[in-house]
Amino acid sequence: QVELQESGPGLVKPSQTLSLTCTVSGVSISSGDYYWSWIRQPPGKGLEWIGFIHSSGSAHYDPSLKSRVTISMDKSNNQFSLKLTSVSAADTAVYFCARDIDFSGNDYWGQGTLVAVSS
């Protein structure tokens, strides 16, 4: 079955770059008409879509984060990654990776990983 697992540092200093990786098993990220998404949730708040990358390699980002976000794919390791630059305390959140199908929503999710931004 399809499984996703986030990994990366749980603590990042302000102004530095947050880097997370999502390892996917059970399906190839470079095949099929899928989007591979990053979504975050600040403590006690709602879900915020960050962006996604299509299996073809094209990426789209939320306008509010576009200047600081890069999502990329590592097809050889079946992983996709998130980089968020110039972080502040407002970027503290649980970060989820998920599979997104254009007409069906996000059907598989990782368990989420908490990233705190603090000095």
Add this chain to the structure above:
Amino acid sequence: DVQMTQSPSSLSASAGDRVTITCRASQGIGNYLAWYQQKPGKAPKLLIYGASTLQSGVPSRFRGRGSGTDFTLTISSLQPEDVATYYCQKYDSAPPPRKFGQGTKVEIK
């Protein structure tokens, strides 16, 4: 950019009650709407996509309706295991391509 607005932000109902959550898009999105259920400390779970299609394995007491700008999620008979926060999400192509509503917390009296 399209905005998604859910109401109410929270509700409390008795077990067995019928519960309805509303999601409104600031512009038409066809039927490109999904509903998710999130329990504390867990990842969201897809309940409904295409505004009204039940994801496999989701109980039939959940029903989604609507198109264009106005959508509803109804739980026909609220169960204790339905205590969660529910989110709508648009996924049409208009920018931004994905957007969540702010969530509705459902509790049992």
